[in-house]
Amino acid sequence: MSSSESTLAAIIRLLEPFNEKGVDISENTTFANDLELDSLSVMDFVAEMEDHFDIMIPLNILPELETVGQVVEAVDNIAEESRG
Amino acid sequence: MADLFDKFAGMIELRDTLAFEKANPYQICMDEVYSPTEAKINGKRTLLAGTNNYLGLTFDERCIKAAHDALDEFGTGTTGSRVLNGTYGAHRELEDAIADLYGTEHAMVFSTGFLANLGMIAGLTGKDDIIMIDADSHASIYDACALSDATITRFRHNDAADLDKRLGRINGGRNVLVVVEGLYSMLGDKAPLADIIAACKKHDAYLLVDEAHSFGPYGPQGQGIAAELGMVDQVDFIVGTFSKSVGTVGGYCVSSHPEFDILRLASRAFMFSASLPPSVVASATAAVRIMQSERTQQEALWRNAQQLHCGLAEMGFNLGADCSPVIAVVIEDRDAAVRSWEQLMDMGIYVNLALPPATPQNVNLLRCSLSAAHTPEQIDQILEAFDTVAKSNSIHRN
Numbered sequence: 025m026s027s028s029e030s031t032l033a034a035i036i037r038l039l040e041p042f043n044e045k046g047v048d049i050s051e052n053t054t055f056a057n058d059l060e061l062d063s064l065s066v067m068d069f070v071a072e073m074e075d076h077f078d079i080m081i082p083l084n085i086l087p088e089l090e091t092v093g094q095v096v097e098a099v100d101n102i103a104e105e106s107r108g
Numbered sequence: 109m110a111d112l113f114d115k116f117a118g119m120i121e122l123r124d125t126l127a128f129e130k131a132n133p134y135q136i137c138m139d140e141v142y143s144p145t146e147a148k149i150n151g152k153r154t155l156l157a158g159t160n161n162y163l164g165l166t167f168d169e170r171c172i173k174a175a176h177d178a179l180d181e182f183g184t185g186t187t188g189s190r191v192l193n194g195t196y197g198a199h200r201e202l203e204d205a206i207a208d209l210y211g212t213e214h215a216m217v218f219s220t221g222f223l224a225n226l227g228m229i230a231g232l233t234g235k236d237d238i239i240m241i242d243a244d245s246h247a248s249i250y251d252a253c254a255l256s257d258a259t260i261t262r263f264r265h266n267d268a269a270d271l272d273k274r275l276g277r278i279n280g281g282r283n284v285l286v287v288v289e290g291l292y293s294m295l296g297d298k299a300p301l302a303d304i305i306a307a308c309k310k311h312d313a314y315l316l317v318d319e320a321h322s323f324g325p326y327g328p329q330g331q332g333i334a335a336e337l338g339m340v341d342q343v344d345f346i347v348g349t350f351s352k353s354v355g356t357v358g359g360y361c362v363s364s365h366p367e368f369d370i371l372r373l374a375s376r377a378f379m380f381s382a383s384l385p386p387s388v389v390a391s392a393t394a395a396v397r398i399m400q401s402e403r404t405q406q407e408a409l410w411r412n413a414q415q416l417h418c419g420l421a422e423m424g425f426n427l428g429a430d431c432s433p434v435i436a437v438v439i440e441d442r443d444a445a446v447r448s449w450e451q452l453m454d455m456g457i458y459v460n461l462a463l464p465p466a467t468p469q470n471v472n473l474l475r476c477s478l479s480a481a482h483t484p485e486q487i488d489q490i491l492e493a494f495d496t497v498a499k500s501n502s503i504h505r506n
């Protein structure tokens with residue numbers, strides 16, 4: 025499995041508790057429209073990802089992350105940088 | 109064509125689905141104010157139990173006289189910002205009084221507490237810095253972050269171990285400013301400040317504590333929770349407001365950082381908004397001196413908080429936190445919360461109705477805040493009213 029495939033798999037697992045409508049999650053799934061995450065859930069989900077990947081995800085970049093695929097890419101980039 | 113207001117469709121729907129019949133929490137208007145604890149609202153004499161008037165100083169004779177004298181002597185306003193023509197001797201005197209209260213080297217006064225957070229947090233941080241805030245922070249702290257060029261990140265509410273872990277993830281070389289509140293205003297829960305200070309020390313992070321709601325109720329002279337722990341000198345920046353315990357309006361920050369004063373030339377919220385009017389400054393100074401020299405208000409406030417907290421707990425209500433001057437009754441069902449609030453208003457009791465998304469964990473709250481000026485009989489009246497509304501709205505109690 026490539027790094028982004030395993031990141032995607034992990035993120036889908038982390039999203040499970042927030043997927044109240046039982047949406048089939050793929051890279052194209054959007055947080056606001058498909059999953060309808062409110063701001064509190066977003067906070068929890070970001071914290072879960074930070075803990076799982078042992079990284080810091082700045083609040084500043086959240087507005088640009090609309091789909092699961094964009095989050096996978098951002099997480100991989102941050103993890104890459106912090107390995108430095 | 110698209111309408112700028114389209115983005116509010118969800119909010120408008122939410123507002124319109126809250127079917128208020130007798131009173132509307134978003135249209136409260138005080139026609140007359142009789143005392144710190146009573147006002148005329150919608151034509152009815154109402155007991156105030158949600159005004160953050162912790163020390164009950166809004167009608168203190170000494171504060172009123174100081175304001176009157178300043179009004180006569182210096183006029184209605186300064187018509188200028190602090191860096192131009194808006195600094196009077198009285199502003200300096202207030203800053204000295206606040207620095208003296210905390211025993212810090214410096215104090216800076218802003219026009220509101222909201223502006224103090226904007227001016228300090230955005231003023232202090234730049235693009236290479238990191239701000240780490242408690243997830244349940246006040247809107248002014250979130251907005252300050254939005255104004256800053258720094259990297260913004262959060263830790264789990266009141267969780268010092270989580271803060272420690274997240275600070276540990278930051279690679280060295282960057283300045284980190286941690287921001288917490290002393291007493292959280294919605295649920296009335298206190299920050300675990302000693303542990304937060306320890307985490308900041310361990311990771312060499314700066315700490316700013318917003319004591320908006322703890323200024324007055326906590327600390328040997330009302331300075332807040334850091335002072336109550338004897339740890340003022342371990343906190344880099346303490347922010348507070350004059351809009352609650354001090355009974356007027358305004359904000360401040362104290363610090364002993366040797367270069368603190370440069371913020372007077374770097375903090376935009378300080379530089380580009382008019383300074384407080386002399387009458388406000390005078391009543392704030394008088395109130396701060398009262399806080400510093402008298403214990404009676406703080407003692408009365410805590411007696412009242414205990415009476416209401418214990419009374420509601422005995423009645424089996426689900427309360428947001430341990431006893432503090434903010435007592436939030438958690439109501440599971442939103443409509444029951446709304447109906448209870450209306451019924452309380454109908455019985456002549458004003459508390460705050462707080463609903464999601466403005467509340468932590470999306471809870472519905474009937475939030476009370478106590479005042480030193482409440483009498484034991486008034487607290488009994490609040491307790492009886494809660495008992496009545498709980499019965500008529502079948503509110504779950506333990």
Ligand SMILES: Cc1ncc(COP(=O)(O)O)c(C=O)c1O
Pocket residue numbers: 220221222223225246248289293318320321349350351357358359
């Ligand atoms: C935690 C906190 N910070 C800042 C403020 C803003 O204070 P002010 O009313 O002086 O603008 C408030 C109060 O509304 C608050 O609760």
